[in-house]
Amino acid sequence: MIFLFDDFGWQGPYTGQMKTVLAQQAAGIPVIDLQHDAPAFRPQAAGALLAALVPWLPASAVVVAVVDPGVGTSRLPCMLQADGRWFVGPDNGLLARVAVQATEMAAWRIDWQPEKLSASFHGRDLFASVAAMLATGRRVPATAISLAGLESARKPLAEVIYLDGYGNAMTGLPGDRLPPDAVIQIGGCEVCHAPVFGEVPEDAAFWYVNSLGLVEVAVNQGSAAQRYGLEVGVPVRIETVS
Amino acid sequence: MIFLFDDFGWQGPYTGQMKTVLAQQAAGIPVIDLQHDAPAFRPQAAGALLAALVPWLPASAVVVAVVDPGVGTSRLPCMLQADGRWFVGPDNGLLARVAVQATEMAAWRIDWQPEKLSASFHGRDLFASVAAMLATGRRVPATAISLAGLESARKPLAEVIYLDGYGNAMTGLPGDRLPPDAVIQIGGCEVCHAPVFGEVPEDAAFWYVNSLGLVEVAVNQGSAAQRYGLEVGVPVRIETVS
Amino acid sequence: MIFLFDDFGWQGPYTGQMKTVLAQQAAGIPVIDLQHDAPAFRPQAAGALLAALVPWLPASAVVVAVVDPGVGTSRLPCMLQADGRWFVGPDNGLLARVAVQATEMAAWRIDWQPEKLSASFHGRDLFASVAAMLATGRRVPATAISLAGLESARKPLAEVIYLDGYGNAMTGLPGDRLPPDAVIQIGGCEVCHAPVFGEVPEDAAFWYVNSLGLVEVAVNQGSAAQRYGLEVGVPVRIETVS
Numbered sequence: 001m002i003f004l005f006d007d008f009g010w011q012g013p014y015t016g017q018m019k020t021v022l023a024q025q026a027a028g029i030p031v032i033d034l035q036h037d038a039p040a041f042r043p044q045a046a047g048a049l050l051a052a053l054v055p056w057l058p059a060s061a062v063v064v065a066v067v068d069p070g071v072g073t074s075r076l077p078c079m080l081q082a083d084g085r086w087f088v089g090p091d092n093g094l095l096a097r098v099a100v101q102a103t104e105m106a107a108w109r110i111d112w113q114p115e116k117l118s119a120s121f122h123g124r125d126l127f128a129s130v131a132a133m134l135a136t137g138r139r140v141p142a143t144a145i146s147l148a149g150l151e152s153a154r155k156p157l158a159e160v161i162y163l164d165g166y167g168n169a170m171t172g173l174p175g176d177r178l179p180p181d182a183v184i185q186i187g188g189c190e191v192c193h194a195p196v197f198g199e200v201p202e203d204a205a206f207w208y209v210n211s212l213g214l215v216e217v218a219v220n221q222g223s224a225a226q227r228y229g230l231e232v233g234v235p236v237r238i239e240t241v242s
Numbered sequence: 243m244i245f246l247f248d249d250f251g252w253q254g255p256y257t258g259q260m261k262t263v264l265a266q267q268a269a270g271i272p273v274i275d276l277q278h279d280a281p282a283f284r285p286q287a288a289g290a291l292l293a294a295l296v297p298w299l300p301a302s303a304v305v306v307a308v309v310d311p312g313v314g315t316s317r318l319p320c321m322l323q324a325d326g327r328w329f330v331g332p333d334n335g336l337l338a339r340v341a342v343q344a345t346e347m348a349a350w351r352i353d354w355q356p357e358k359l360s361a362s363f364h365g366r367d368l369f370a371s372v373a374a375m376l377a378t379g380r381r382v383p384a385t386a387i388s389l390a391g392l393e394s395a396r397k398p399l400a401e402v403i404y405l406d407g408y409g410n411a412m413t414g415l416p417g418d419r420l421p422p423d424a425v426i427q428i429g430g431c432e433v434c435h436a437p438v439f440g441e442v443p444e445d446a447a448f449w450y451v452n453s454l455g456l457v458e459v460a461v462n463q464g465s466a467a468q469r470y471g472l473e474v475g476v477p478v479r480i481e482t483v484s
Numbered sequence: 485m486i487f488l489f490d491d492f493g494w495q496g497p498y499t500g501q502m503k504t505v506l507a508q509q510a511a512g513i514p515v516i517d518l519q520h521d522a523p524a525f526r527p528q529a530a531g532a533l534l535a536a537l538v539p540w541l542p543a544s545a546v547v548v549a550v551v552d553p554g555v556g557t558s559r560l561p562c563m564l565q566a567d568g569r570w571f572v573g574p575d576n577g578l579l580a581r582v583a584v585q586a587t588e589m590a591a592w593r594i595d596w597q598p599e600k601l602s603a604s605f606h607g608r609d610l611f612a613s614v615a616a617m618l619a620t621g622r623r624v625p626a627t628a629i630s631l632a633g634l635e636s637a638r639k640p641l642a643e644v645i646y647l648d649g650y651g652n653a654m655t656g657l658p659g660d661r662l663p664p665d666a667v668i669q670i671g672g673c674e675v676c677h678a679p680v681f682g683e684v685p686e687d688a689a690f691w692y693v694n695s696l697g698l699v700e701v702a703v704n705q706g707s708a709a710q711r712y713g714l715e716v717g718v719p720v721r722i723e724t725v726s
Contacts, residue, residue: 001265003258010252010494011649013537013696016487016518023485023514024542030265034258040650041705053255056366058266069705072680119680121695124540165253166282196314196361211363212255221283221311243507245500252494272507276500295497298608300508407493408524438556438603453605454497463525463553 001058002031002135005050006066006123007040014121018064018128025132034063038162039232041069043094045161047153048172051097052212057085062135064127065089072119077110077126079134079142086134088127093149100153108142160186160234161214167223170216171236175209178238184217185237187228191217243300244273244377247292248308248365249282256363260306260370267374276305280404281474283311285336287403289395290414293339294454299327304377306369307331314361319352319368321376321384328376330369335391342395350384402428402476403456409465411472412458417451420480426459427479429470433459485542486515486619489534490550490607491524498605502548502612509616518547522646523716525553527578529645531637532656535581536696541569546619548611549573556603561594561610563618563626570618572611577633584637592626644670644718645698651707654700655720659693662722668701669721671712675701 002022008014015036022031034053038046046067057063068075068090078091082102087095091109099105110130117125133140157172164170169186180193184207194206200220205227210216215236217224224230244264250256257278264273276295280288288309299305310317310332320333324344329337333351341347352372359367375382399414406412411428422435426449436448442462447469452458457478459466466472486506492498499520506515518537522530530551541547552559552574562575566586571579575593583589594614601609617624641656648654653670664677668691678690684704689711694700699720701708708714 001262003262009649011521012646013519013533014648016516017537017540017695019516020485020487020518020540020542023516032258032261032265034262035255037253049255053259056259056262058262070682073682118695120692124695162254164256165251198312198315208362211259211360211366243504245504274500274503274507276504277497279495291497295501298501298504300504404496406498407495440554440557450604453501453602453608 001061002026002029002131003034003057003061003063004031004036005034005038005053005063006036007038007046008036008066008123010036014123017124021124021128022132025129026135029135038067040067042232043067043069043090043092044149044152044157045159045172045232047094047097048157048161049170050094051101052214054085054098054101059084062086062131063088064123064131065094066123066127067094068092068122071122076145077122078107078145078147079110079130079140080107080147081105086131088130088134090122091145091148093153096147096149096153099147100150107145107147109145111141111143158236160230160232160236162232163225163230166218167225168216168218169224169230170210170212170214173215173236173238175213175215178209178215179240181240183239184215185239186217187230187234189228190239243303244268244271244373245276245299245303245305246273246278247276247280247295247305248278249280249288250278250308250365252278256365259366263366263370264374267371268377271377280309282309284474285309285311285332285334286391286394286399287401287414287474289336289339290399290403291412292336293343294456296327296340296343301326304328304373305330306365306373307336308365308369309336310334310364313364318387319364320349320387320389321352321372321382322349322389323347328373330372330376332364333387333390335395338389338391338395341389342392349387349389351387353383353385400478402472402474402478405467405472405474408460409467410458410460411466412452412454412456413478415457415478415480417455417457420451420457421482423482425481426457427481428459429472429476431470432481485545486510486513486615487518487541487545487547488515488520489518489522489537489547490520491522491530492520492550492607494520498607501608505608505612506616509613510619513619522551524551526716527551527553527574527576528633528636528641529643529656529716531578531581532641532645533654534578535585536698538569538582538585543568546570546615547572548607548615549578550607550611551578552576552606555606560629561606562591562629562631563594563614563624564591564631565589570615572614572618574606575629575632577637580631580633580637583631584634591629591631593629595625595627642720644714644716644720647709647714647716650702651709652700652702653708653714654694654696654698657699657720657722659697659699662693662699663724665724667723668699669723670701671714671718673712674723
């Protein structure tokens with residue numbers, strides 16, 4: 001299966017053109033829109049989000065990951081194999097957290113180039129084709145490299161990494177080691193824990209461990225983004241009350 | 243075929259994760275995005291919309307329907323068989339109109355649970371898996387129940403149930419028994435009938451029977467939602483001029 | 485393969501209903517969402533965009549193209565064969581540029597009608613079914629015609645034809661014969677050339693030849709649409725500095 005993860009949004013012909021390439025070059029292989037509103041121009045935040053999504057992907061997944069403000073400049077195209085799954089995209093830090101959290105991983109610079117490579121849409125011209133090669137078992141000319149951004153990817157990203165359609169603010173903090181009496185500082189305010197939306201009053205703010213296992217700040221039937229003026233990159237801090 | 247009907251929007255990884263489950267557990271079965279912007283947090287309005295969509299679904303449809311403000315609380319997960327089609331979702335009134343309009347129907351509480359059930363995303367963890375079981379002919383452990391909200395679902399919902407991307411306001415009123423000289427009261431104003439957009443001047447408001455058979459208030463090449471300050475839940479009233 | 489190109493947006497059940505028809509009447513044939521935010525109510529601009537997308541479509545493509553402000557009035561339903569590809573939609577100028585740029589083409593008025601034709605959603609009731617017939621090799625009753633709008637489609641459309649999700653403004657001007665020292669006049673301002681986003685400072689405006697081969701005005705990591713108050717239809721002019 002091939003998965004698309006990028007910041008193209010659903011607007012425009014961009015995703016349609018990538019799927020056209022995949023349908024021609026990897027015919028019969030299912031393509032799933034994993035997410036098209038990854039944090040735009042923010043490979044680090046997008047990479048934290050992608051890393052959180054990986055455990056739900058099948059072992060044979062091929063992921064085309066494109067958050068690529070440097071498209072057309074000297075940043076390298078790369079591919080990563082992490083615990084059996086393949087990831088294809090720009091070497092700008094986007095794939096670093098996926099690599100760091102894997103038990104086994106290896107990375108390559110992609111040496112293959114299409115006949116016609118546009119300056120602004122490597123997703124269609126290069127990455128989709130490489131994903132099709134990997135998904136159909138063809139060899140991709142490539143040279144082993146060490147990925148960019150591995151060092152900073154070793155610590156959790158203590159900031160807002162995604163605002164969803166409801167205005168909930170996902171953070172890069174894993175929820176599994178956080179006690180329920182922890183208080184989250186965000187946007188100059190403090191937010192306490194509740195296990196689930198239905199257990200707080202309408203319009204109340206709270207944090208909870210979301211369905212990806214990350215700490216998320218939400219307002220029941222309202223928008224945390226609006227209330228606290230949040231955007232991607234706003235820092236969060238944990239204060240454990242003792 | 244499996245159909246997705248929910249209020250997740252196209253943002254975020256939510257739909258992508260549900261499709262990942264379906265592609266793994268119901269491999270080869272087509273999945274169609276019926277609608278992802280059902281009225282958020284409003285099972286009753288969303289249920290009126292879903293009921294209007296049912297006649298266009300194939301007889302073998304399996305529909306995952308999720309508008310679920312009470313996810314993680316005590317509301318039951320349920321499944322409904324209505325005239326041969328299957329519907330899976332929360333028992334919060336969302337499926338009541340589909341049940342009421344069916345010739346033959348039966349409903350069950352779902353007794354099956356996944357090994358790992360998140361508190362906030364039963365669409366991915368529970369409903370998608372149950373839909374995959376139904377679509378592939380596997381048995382789902384379940385107990386017969388009477389659905390919530392059947393009583394109030396027996397009358398048309400005389401309010402705005404959906405605002406589309408153009409700002410047209412769909413109502414829960416069936417159009418088939420309404421005379422063309424009827425006047426619709428909405429947002430403090432009165433709106434007359436026209437058969438189709440192309441027959442009124444640009445910027446004129448009118449009501450018409452939409453492609454689902456429901457009364458809809460529209461402005462030609464403009465937004466009825468903006469002009470009348472409409473949102474889901476605003477009441478509508480029919481005034482037949484005689 | 486079947487492609488969807490329209491102005492329905494991703495909201496509402498519209499695309500889901502068209503795919504339901506296609507999945508039933510052209511089972512097993514892949515359907516790709518080429519673009520759902522073509523310029524609304526603007527067949528001419530949408531047609532310029534569609535024509536630019538054609539070179540990336542496979543030779544066997546069947547395209548359902550619907551930008552149809554006159555739905556339900558006397559405009560004809562039509563189908564076009566252009567260099568082997570099929571296009572189905574309203575005869576309102578939308579398909580004229582595809583026809584004009586083709587080496588071989590022929591057009592027909594569609595004489596087939598479904599049993600039940602709604603007044604407002606011919607995409608679902610008529611065009612999707614005709615596309616399914618073409619994709620599965622069935623004959624469509626039709627009469628040869630000359631398409632509307634062929635004359636004006638022979639010159640490039642010197643205006644904004646699409647604003648993408650980032651606020652980049654695509655124009656109808658082909659980029660291949662434009663010298664890099666050309667200056668683009670748009671929204672009362674002048675914009676110079678840069679080859680790619682990464683080579684201008686953050687927040688700088690520039691024009692470049694986009695991935696479809698069209699002249700596009702952009703702001704690096706910002707919105708050209710907001711800065712210059714652009715919308716579809718705003719004229720652009722080339723000034724070659726010499």
